[in-house]
Amino acid sequence: MLLAQLLDRAGTGVWAAACVLYFTFVIGLDAGQVGLLLGASGVAGIAGSPLAGHLADRFPVRSLLIGAHLLRLGTLCLMLVVTDFALLLLVVAVTHLGDRGAKTLEMLFATRVAGDRRATYQALSRSSANAGYALGAGLAAIGLAVGTRGAYQVLILADALSFLVVAALVWRTKEPRGRGLVVPPAEAAEAAGSAGPADATGPAAAAPAGRGPWRDRGYLRFVLLDIPMHLDDSILGIGIPLWLVGRTEAPHELIPAFLVVNTVLVVLLQLQVSARVETARQAAGAVALYGVATFACCALLAGAGAGGVWGASAALLAAAVLATAAELVRSVSSWELAVRLAPKEARASYLGVAGMAQSVQKSAGPLLLTGVVMAAGPAGWLALGTAVAGLSLVQRRSSLRRLDRLERLERTPPVPAASG
Template sequence: MLAVALVDRTGSGLWASVSVLYFTYVSGLTIAQIGTLAALAGAAGIAGAPIGGRIADRFPLTRVLVVLQLLRAVASLGLLTTDDYALLLAFSALGSLGERAANVLTKLYATRVAGPDRVRYQALNRTVANAGWALGGLAAAAALTLGTAGAYRWLLLGDALSFVGVALLTLRCGEPAPPSRVVAASHTPAPAGRPANPWRDRLYLGYVATETVLFLDDAVFKVGLPLWIAHAADVPHGLAPLLLVLNNVMVVALQVPVSRFGATTAAAGGLLLPLSLAYALGGLTMALSATGGTLTATAFLIAAAVSFTLAEMVHSTVSWELSVALAPDTAQGAYLGVHGLAQSAQRGIGPLAVTAAIAAGPAGWTVFGAGIALTCLVQHRTVRSRLAQPSLSVPPITLSEH
C-alpha cells in the first residue's frame, strides 16, 4: 500500500497544482464558475467518506478500492472530453466522491493489516504520500514552463493514468483479515447482534466534531499563509511557496519519528495536551509577524509554519489512533467513514475560518490558535472516559491466515 500511496499522490500532485489554471485556460471558465465547481465538488466529496466506510464493512476491501480508483480515473478522463460546465461539474463531483471514499478505505486497510503497528504504518504512509505530492508538483511546474493547452491536458491525463496504476497495484495486495479474525484491544466493546451505528454513538460524534476544528491546519497552509503574506505581512510574496516546501520537508523527515510518541492509544490521547500548545504557538507567531519589519516578520512566519507543521504531524498521529480505538471492531468501516467527514467538512469551513482571522488582523490569529488549542482540551476530555475503560482483550495480535 505504500507504493499505492506514492503513485496516487504523485498523480494528484500533477493535477492539484494546475486544476484552476486548466479550468481557466483550457475549459474557459470564469472565476465564479470555478469557485462554484470547486465548492459543489467538495460537497459531493463529503458523502464519499461515510458511503465508502459502510460499503467496506460488507464487501472485500481491496475490490472496493479498485472500483473506486477506476471511478477516479474515469472522472479525470471525463474532464478531458468536454468543456460543458454541467459535465465538468459532474465529473469533478464524481472524482471528489471517489477520492474521499478511497482515503477512508485506504486507512481501513492499513488498520487491518498493520494491527498494533498502525500508527507507525500511517506515519510511513504520510511520508510517502508527501513525497509523491512533491514529485507531482515538481513535474507539473516543469510542464507549465511550456504554457500550452496541451501541457495541461497531459498533466490531467497523467493524473488519470496514476489511478489506473493504483488500481493495478491494489489488485496485487492481499485481502486483509476482517475484524472478526483479529484479536483487538478496542476500547469500544462490540455489541451483540447487528453492528454498531456511529450515528447513534454520541461520544464518537462529539469526537468527530472536534476533529473538524483540529484539521484546520490544512487551511492555514493552503489559504491562510499565502493570503496573510500577500495582504498583511511585510515580507516578499515568494516566502509563501517556500513555507509550503518547509512544511512538506518537515513531514517527510519527521512524521515517522513523531509517530513513536503516540504508538499506543494511551500515549496518543496524552499528545492532545502538547498539541494544544503547538496550535496556540502557531496562532501567536502569526499575529506577531505583523508587528515588526521584514526580518522580524519572516522569522515569526517561519516559526508559525514550523509550529503548525508540528501540530499537523502530532494531530495526524493522534487522529489515526483514536479514530480506530474509539470504534468497535465490527463496524470499523462505518465509524472511519463518519470520521472522514471531519476532514471533508474542514475543506469548506477552513477557508472561511482563516480568512476571518486575516480580516480581524493579528488578534484574529491569536484567537484562531487559541480556539484550536481549546478544542484539543475539549477532545481530551471527550474521549477520556472511553479510553479509561479497561481493555476487554489481550494486547493486539493479528491471527495468521494459515
C-alpha cells in the same frame, strides 16, 4: 501500499497544481464558475468517507478501493472532452467523491494489512504522501511552464495513469481474510494494559449492535471535535500565504518555502513522532500538544505584521514549522483515536464517519480563515488559537473518558445465556 500511495499522491499533486489554470485557460471558465466548481467538489467529498465506510462493512475493501481508483480514472478522462459547465460540475463532484472515498478505503485497507503496526505504517504513509505531493507539483510545474492546451491535457492523463497503476498495485496486495476490520486480540487487550486475550463483547458494547456510528453520540462528539484538529492544513496552505501577502512586509518569494519546510520536516520527523504515540492513551495526550502548537502558530501570525521584513519572515517561517508540528501530531493521534474509539465489529462504517472531519475542514476551513479570522486581524488569529487549544483539551478529556468506559466493558465478564 506505500508505493501505491506515493503514486496516488503524485497524480493528485499534478492535478491540484494544474486544475484551476486548466479550468480557466483551457475550458474558459470565469473565477466565479471555478469557485463554484471547487466548492461543489468539496461538498461532494464530504459524502465520500461515510459512503466508503458503509460499503466496506458489506464488500471486500480491496475491491472497493480498486473501484474507487478506476472511478477517478474514468472521470478524469471525461474532463478531456467535457466543456459544458453543468456536466463538468457533475464530473468534478464525482471525481472528488471518489477521491475522498479512496483515501478512506486506503486507510481501512492499510489498517487491516498493518495490524498492530498501524502507527508505524501511518508514519511511513505520511512521509510517502508528502513526497508524492512534492513530486506531483514538480511535474505539474513543467507542464505549466509550457502552458499549451496539449500540456494541460498531458498533465490530466498523467494523473489518470497514476490511478490505473495504483489500482493494479492494490490488486496485487493480498487482503486478510474476512470483510470486517477485526482487531487482533493483543491489540484489543492493550487499552486495558493486560497481556491476555480481550473479550469479544468488550468495545462493541459501547455501541450496541444495530446502532451504528450515526446514533453513537460519543463517537459523533469525537468526530465533531476532530474537525478543528485538522485546521493546520488550511493554516499552512491558505492562512500563512494570504497573511504574508496582505498583512506583512515579508517578500512574496518566501511562500514556496512554507511547502518546502512542511515536506522536509514531515519526511524527516514523522517516524520519530509516531514512535512516541503508539497507544490510544498516548494519542489522546497528543491531542493537547496539537492545541499548544496551533496556539503558538497563531500567536506568531498575530505578531508577524509588526516585525518588518526580517521579523515578519522569521515569524512566518516559525509559524510554518509549528503548523507542521501540529500536522505531525494530528496525523498520528487522529486516526489512532478514530480506530480505537470505534467498536471493532463495525469499525469500517465508524471510520468512514471519522473521515468526514478532514473533508468538512477542507470545505469550511478556508472560509473560516478568510472570512472570519483574517478579517478580524491579529485578534482573529489569537481567538482561533485559543479556541483550538481549548477544544483540544475537551477532545483529550472526552477521548480518555470513552477509553475508560471501553476498558471497564472489557473487564466485565459476559452474561451467561439463560438455560431452557
